[in-house]
Each structure stands twice: as C-alpha cells, then as structure tokens.
Amino acid sequence: MKMNGARILLECLKKEGVDTVFGYPGGTVINIYNELFSFKEIHHILPRHEQAGTHAADGYARATGRVGVAIATSGPGATNTVTGIATAYMDSIPMVIITGQVPTALIGNDAFQEVDIIGITRSCTKHNFLVRDVKDLATIMKKAFYIARSGRPGPVLVDLPKDVQIAQTEFVYPDTVEIRSYKPNLEGHPRQVEKAVAMLLESRRPVIYVGGGVVLGNAADELTRLARNLAVPVTTTLMGLGSFPENDPLALGMLGMHGAYCANMAMTHSDLIVAVGARFDDRVTGKIATFAPSAKIIHIDVDPTSIKKNVRVDLPIVGDVKDVLDKMIKQLDKQKENAAGLVAALAPWHGEIDGWKSKHPIGYKQSSTVIKPQFVIQKLRELSDEDAILATDVGQHQMWAAQFFQFNKPRTLLSSGGLGTMGFGLPAAMGAQAAFPERQVIAICGDGGVQMNIQEIATLVQNRLPVKIVILNNNFLGMVRQWQELFFDKRYSQTCMELPIDFVKLAEAYGAKGFSTSKPAEVETVIKQAFKEKGPVIMEFKIAREEKVLPMVPAGASLNEMVLNA
C-alpha cells in the first residue's frame, strides 16, 4: 500500500509493538502529527519540554523493559533531547528518538531550526540514522529498534527530513533485518562457564557484585537462584538494586561511594568477585590500586568493552547475563555435593560479614523536632504498595532512597546513575505511570531537581497520571553542600536556595493537590492522605538542612576508607 513517510513511520512503530510515545510538535514534524491525529493505535503524551519527553520515554523503558519512544522537532527541539539521550546512553536504556529535520535540499545550509543532530548525538547514542530516501525508512526503523534492544541496549536516534516524511512509497515492513557488522555475542562460552563454576567452588570469601545489566537482561530470577544455591552474599550497585531481594539474609545492600559498610568491607576482603552485568565504575571501586587486593575477578557481561577497562579480570565471560547464569546453575546442578560443600565452607565468611553488619549498620539519628529525610523514605516504604515504582531525581535524596527504601523486585527503582541527571525524577515517574496506570508510582526529588522539569505537573494533570511527588526540601543543593562542608570548609558557594516556595500553591496552580509539613509527627498522616488521592499530588517535607549522606568514600580514597561519622 502506498503511503507517505510520516504514515510509514507510525506503521513501523505499530509493527514494533509501540503503544505509547512522548513527543512535542514543531515545524519539521507537523506531517507526522497530522498522521498521528487519526492513528488510533498509538497513545501520544505531550510533555511540556522535550527533555522531559525523553526522560519519560526512558522511565517507560526502565519500568517495562520495552523500547521507549520520543519525538521532537528539528533545531531546538532536537537539542533539547540531548540530555535525555545522554542519560539513557550512560545507563544503557533501549530507546528510539525520532527528530524532524529540514528538507534534504536544505541540509547544511544553516536553515531555520536546523542542527546537525546526527553529529551532536554521535557520542551519546548507540547508533543514529539520517533517512535520505523514503524507500529506506522502514528498514532503518527496523534496524533502529533491533539495535536499541539487542546486546547492550541503548538509545538510537532517527533523523527524518520533512520532504522524506511527505514523499510516498510502498510500505513493506521487513520480517528480519541483518546487520553484517553488528552481531552481539549472546552465548557464554561453555568452557569459560566451567572455569567460573570451578573458581566459585574453590573460593572461601566470595561476593556476587550485581549491576544494571541484570535488570536490563531480565536475569533477576537466575541471579537469585544462583546466590541462594551456593549461599554467596550479594551486593548491588545503584543500577542493580531490586535484582536481588534486599530483605534476603544474603543481601549486603548497595556498595560504593555511599554504600553500606558491610558491602564495601566484603568487596575489599573477598577472595573472589563475580561481577554480573556491572562495569566497575569509579563510584564503586574507589582507588583502583587498592581495590579488592586479594580477589580473583570473574566478569560476566554482554559488552566486551566493559571487561578489563578499569580493573584486571581473571576470567572474562562475554554473553547475555541470563544465558550465562542459567548455564552456571545447570552446571552446579550436576555437582550437588560440591555445592553443598561450599555452603558449609562459607560459614566463617558469613560470620565475618555479620560482624561488619552489626558494627556499622546503615542508620541515622532520629529527631522529634525536625524531619529527617531518611525517616520519610522509611515511612514511604512502610505505607506504599509492595509493587510501587520509585523514580528518583539526583542528589542526597537519591542516595537516601537507595540506602533506606529496600528494593526487592527489579524495575521498581528508576534512577539516573551513569549521568546523574537532575530533573530526571518527575518525568521518569510520568513515563512509568503511563506504562502502568494501575500501579503506585512515586517520584522522590530534592528541591533543586524537581524545579528542573516542574512544568511536567501540567502533563500529569492533563493525562490523569496520578504520580505522587515527594519533595525533600532542605533549601540547599544538598549533595554539593555536603562536599563543601566536608572538603571546602563549609564555603557554601551558590548552593543555598533559601527562597521559600509554596509548593502547595504551585501544585494547585496546575490543578493538582499539594501537602506540606515540617513536623515529624505529621509525616505519616501526609503520606497516607496523599496516597489516597486519585490524581497527581505533591508532598513537600521541609527536612533537616545540613544532614549528610553516610557512609562516604571520599574521592581518591580506597573503598574501605569510609567516612562513617562526620
């Protein structure tokens, strides 16, 4: 059937199973929007800024595991998506971003609203395409989705000039697409798996170190089974939280710069680290020269570039984490006696870990006069649904959420880890709510980050997305203030945002509900009231102003040199 490029684009999205897109109209996408007007199979949500649109597509993808889709016009619309694209790139989130472009004849002429978005996003997309001929559009879209979701997922940008959207051709969607230069290795080598199992059975102080790859690879079940079969303790990065139930006795909690004492000590004193879907980021390793000095390292990852990039690895296994973990479990099933032997041999190691757990557990000093942020997080966990989804912004509140909320299921924490993008929380929650209208979705933000995409309250109200927004307000840019306190003599340069804002009035201005308190005794009541509301809500908690996130591994220090009290 002959149709124009704009319609072909929408038909391609439909073929890929896309039911929701986040987009913002403009001159070079007006043809797409004309087709969208009568294309009932796709639900379109209009944000109030393209950055929020990409964060929403990102949040949608993190919550569902499906490819998030965003649309923006050329020029400023496209450049507004760059932060969202870079955020997704750093955390390996599958997304397809469609940008309009000036007509092909005008490309390179400094036309109105023209930017070289392909050039600009080259270093922050997994791949990108400029469609020069409408006959190539369907194949390019199929390739874009394939690249976005396969191997190590990532954002793919498709730049679509206006004349290509208008031009007509026969729509044929290819059944399969082969890219001869892109063939990710998904199957772990059986001999490497054998060696890994052997190393595990010989170890006496093993730790499984889990990253976002286990969530992206949908391998939480396999991970949990492997850890429990062998009674090996598990620590996760910020991105891996939820892939191993935190209420399990084997769970050590988050490791790294603001990780738990027991997790960092276990890593430092281990004799074997099994890294699964993690990349030994600088937030996790601390000083590399003194990182895990007596540990052998097994590194399981689908992306070979992550292996041996930062630390030496004794046994690399390239493959899909689900496949490799499954192979390991099957091998261990054939060696039940040895597995049982390991469980028994690990008793002293567990004793050592229990010692660390009781010596410096994650905690804080409660107060009856001022609201402690950690208390709010604990109350949120207590009063929220078991399958609630939590999106965070970036800063101290993000670390407190990671430390105190307790995540037991994958895809329940949506947080910008790699890029650390302020302004992510609210729109990401919006995307997750659009994916799961029936589930409870909570956005936790600081007073800084929430204002970066505050305009999205309008989107929440217009689209009846009942996100519950929690603002932990200390009138500071908290995390930077903490560094200024610890390392710069409390010289609070430009981190004090002392202007008092009436967030309740702000919510009401958009047609949402607002609650606010500064009293610890009212925290539970406010949360309960807010959760009862059927529409979007802001809950503002005026918290202690100079609270610190602890423990902390200062920059340049070893993982075991944590600041515990300050």
Place this chain on the structure above:
Amino acid sequence: MQHTISVLVENEFGVLSRVASLFSGRGFNIDSLTVAPTNEDGLSRMTIVTRGDEQILEQITKQLNKLVDVLKVIDFSDGSAIEREMVLVKVTAEDENRAEVLRIVDIFRAKIIDVTPKSYTIEATGNPAKMDALLELLRPLGLKELVRTGAVAIGRGVKGWKG
C-alpha cells in the same frame, strides 16, 4: 608503542566521523589515518596508526568493534604485515645540492615527478620507517612541502582478512 590497525567498515554516511570521534572522545591518539573502498560491495577499509600500551590497544580494538558500522578490526602490530606509505615531497635544490638530491632519490628508488631550476618534487613509496629515513636525509637540503598518505597494511601469506 605504535600500532597499526585496519578497520573494515560499512561505507555508510558519517562512518569516518564516528571512528574519529571515538578516538578523540576517549583520548586515543591518531598518528595517521587513511580510508578508501575495498573490492567488496559497500565496505571501506581504514588504516589507523595509533599509540599506547597493551591495555589502551585492547580498549581501542574493543570500542571500535562495538561501533555498529565496524565489521572487523585487524591489529597488525605483531610484525606479520607489510606496511607501505607514499610520500610527495618538494625539496629546494640549487647548485651543489641538486646532485645530492638525485643521489638520495636513486638510493631510495624514488622518482622525480617535477623539476624546476630551484626545486625537485619527489614521489617515494616504502614502509613508513624507510620514508622517515628518506625525509631525514632530505631535511638538511631544504624541505619546502611534504605530503604523506599515512600507512596502509596488508597481511602476509595467502589468507585474506576473512580467513
């Protein structure tokens, strides 16, 4: 340590830019770079001379392989390859120097491709080390202008890059 890598890429719009951005974005060195189509449909071959230790080279190779348009990366650094480079150099040559230039050209089996009373333009081909040596000898005589193509490399024996 210097390494010569050949990269087989899909001849897609922007692929050269992508590879160059990869090097600059990650702080890898490019000493020379050359690219041209191969005998295979849609495939181009880039030859890059870079510098770094073993760990850097491993990262470069892996990062290149990760690019969607890159089909294969060949590392020629173990000395099992033939490397060649072409040089066009304009040398000022007057009076006594003219004979010396001709002698050097003869020794290196190079060619004179342009001549004026005050200059010679020389074309030379050979492995990069030989080209360096030629230029060192010509330098005291007066190098007016120099153009190098950068090295290309091919493996020895009957096997091609496909095996």
